[in-house]
Amino acid sequence: MAFPEHVDYIVIGAGIHGLSSAWRLAERLVEAGEEVEGRIVVLDKSGIASGATGIACGVVRNNYFQPAMRNLMAHSVSVWESDPDAFSYHPVGYMQISCETMHSDVAQIFEEQRAIGYESVFIEGEEASTSYMRGLFNDWQAQGITSVLHEKRGGFANNTSSMYGLAKKAEDLGVRIISGVEVKGFTAESGSRAVRAVETDKGTIGCKHVIVGAGPWVRDFWNMLDLPKQISVKGRDGEVHDNVDMWRYWQLEEGVLDVDPGILLTNDGKLPPVIHVDTDAPLISDVDGSVITEDMWGIYYKPDWHFRGIQGGAAPYKVPTPVDDVAIDPYGPSSPEFVSGPEFAHMWVSALAHCHKRFEGMMPKYHKEPSGGIGCFTPDSFPVLDHFHDNVSIIADSNHGYKMLGVGRLIADEVMGEKQELLNPFRFDRYETGELHPVSNSPFPWS
Numbered sequence: 001m002a003f004p005e006h007v008d009y010i011v012i013g014a015g016i017h018g019l020s021s022a023w024r025l026a027e028r029l030v031e032a033g034e035e036v037e038g039r040i041v042v043l044d045k046s047g048i049a050s051g052a053t054g055i056a057c058g059v060v061r062n063n064y065f066q067p068a069m070r071n072l073m074a075h076s077v078s079v080w081e082s083d084p085d086a087f088s089y090h091p092v093g094y095m096q097i098s099c100e101t102m103h104s105d106v107a108q109i110f111e112e113q114r115a116i117g118y119e120s121v122f123i124e125g126e127e128a129s130t131s132y133m134r135g136l137f138n139d140w141q142a143q144g145i146t147s148v149l150h151e152k153r154g155g156f157a158n159n160t161s162s163m164y165g166l167a168k169k170a171e172d173l174g175v176r177i178i179s180g181v182e183v184k185g186f187t188a189e190s191g192s193r194a195v196r197a198v199e200t201d202k203g204t205i206g207c208k209h210v211i212v213g214a215g216p217w218v219r220d221f222w223n224m225l226d227l228p229k230q231i232s233v234k235g236r237d238g239e240v241h242d243n244v245d246m247w248r249y250w251q252l253e254e255g256v257l258d259v260d261p262g263i264l265l266t267n268d269g270k271l272p273p274v275i276h277v278d279t280d281a282p283l284i285s286d287v288d289g290s291v292i293t294e295d296m297w298g299i300y301y302k303p304d305w306h307f308r309g310i311q312g313g314a315a316p317y318k319v320p321t322p323v324d325d326v327a328i329d330p331y332g333p334s335s336p337e338f339v340s341g342p343e344f345a346h347m348w349v350s351a352l353a354h355c356h357k358r359f360e361g362m363m364p365k366y367h368k369e370p371s372g373g374i375g376c377f378t379p380d381s382f383p384v385l386d387h388f389h390d391n392v393s394i395i396a397d398s399n400h401g402y403k404m405l406g407v408g409r410l411i412a413d414e415v416m417g418e419k420q421e422l423l424n425p426f427r428f429d430r431y432e433t434g435e436l437h438p439v440s441n442s443p444f445p446w447s
């Protein structure tokens with residue numbers, strides 16, 4: 001098929017956001033009785049799921065301290081639930097297991113989940129929490145846990161399989177996905193900043209609208225569009241902070257324990273919910289008995305047949321390199337610089353053993369293949385979902401995004417002219433107005 005010269009909609013990136021945007025754009029055209037063929041292309045310099053989406057742990061949850069995030073996630077969870085088979089989605093639920101410093105935050109999340117009808121159970125008190133956990137896993141042994149939020153919805157999906165399911169939905173409606181095409185820049189309309197054409201290494205494509213779903217590469221598109229590298233941010237306290245970098249990178253620490261995933265079935269032989277533990281209990285090395293940390297720490301994990309073991313991660317760390325110098329390529333496990341190291345493995349496996357007796361002595365089973373990858377974060381670590389230069393929409397999810405299957409759909413609805421209330425709290429101008437999201441006591445930048 002010839003390389004296109006002009007289409008109506010160019011979507012950049014064949015990850016979760018690009019693909020879900022293209023799927024919804026196509027649905028809208030079909031609903032309006034219009035032709036899709038030849039009107040929507042997705043361009044990716046590598047291929048489907050070759051960015052962050054393809055290495056994500058795949059956890060889908062609602063547990064957020066910020067009401068706007070919770071509403072957005074509830075919407076996305078319904079999209080996952082709409083076709084679990086196509087999306088390789090496992091609706092096993094999700095648990096936020098916390099120490100006392102997070103108790104009131106999580107209690108608030110539970111109340112607000114009730115208010116929006118998102119089903120969850122909240123257990124309070126140390127004894128009740130331990131007993132609830134032992135009802136699921138008889139070897140549960142984490143100390144100092146005083147609350148358990150058990151979300152009955154959510155769970156996880158298999159990162160690449162789900163994207164092939166999503167790509168099929170888009171292609172079945174007439175979307176063309178072109179791999180191996182690198183976007184190099186944009187041509188503006190004369191006398192305006194609107195984009196008239198997208199320049200690629202294979203040729204220039206004219207267009208009416210562009211959607212950028214470039215994950216960690218959003219920094220490069222932001223620069224190509226001449227958007228500000230540094231901005232002023234008005235804090236929730238009204239104080240204005242000038243010259244704040246628009247982007248920063250964090251390294252996501254994840255890995256796999258190379259054991260039969262069935263080792264983590266529940267007492268009654270079922271797939272367990274995804275487990276997330278945040279605690280300030282001292283973390284003792286399962287290797288040599290030394291103290292790894294006495295500060296707050298957190299891990300998440302799940303049995304995963306796709307990753308062939310117990311897969312999960314811990315809190316990320318900030319990449320100290322100046323933002324424009326961060327080497328995004330080669331990405332993920334292929335990066336010579338940004339992969340999870342032995343310190344992560346030591347911490348994460350010791351933390352698993354802290355929680356379950358069954359993981360004691362398992363350090364030698366840690367899978368030593370490279371894993372993890374970097375994510376690009378906004379100044380407040382929450383997504384920017386907005387439209388720029390008249391006809392460019394950017395989905396910059398601040399690394400929250402595998403679970404956000406519904407966001408591309410909402411953006412596509414906006415491109416089609418219907419403003420979406422769920423997206424309003426994620427506009428770029430919040431940094432100027434100071435309408436920032438509340439901050440929780442979680443050790444993770446994304447809770």
Ligand SMILES: Cc1cc2nc3c(=O)[nH]c(=O)nc-3n(C[C@H](O)[C@H](O)[C@H](O)COP(=O)(O)OP(=O)(O)OC[C@H]3O[C@@H](n4cnc5c(N)ncnc54)[C@H](O)[C@@H]3O)c2cc1C
Pocket residue numbers: 012013014015016017018043044045046047048049050051052053054055056057058059060181182183184213214215216217252253254372373374375395397398399400401402403404
């Ligand atoms: C290790 C790790 C684990 C994670 N786990 C979870 C999780 O469990 N749950 C969760 O909700 N989120 C998770 N995330 C975050 C989530 O993966 C990302 O937020 C999300 O996948 C971003 O999707 P995207 O579509 O924006 O970008 P990506 O999936 O990164 O896709 C961007 C695409 O753009 C393409 N591209 C880049 N530059 C160009 C160019 N110049 N021209 C053409 N194409 C280009 C790339 O090839 C890539 O395919 C995790 C992230 C990491 C790194």
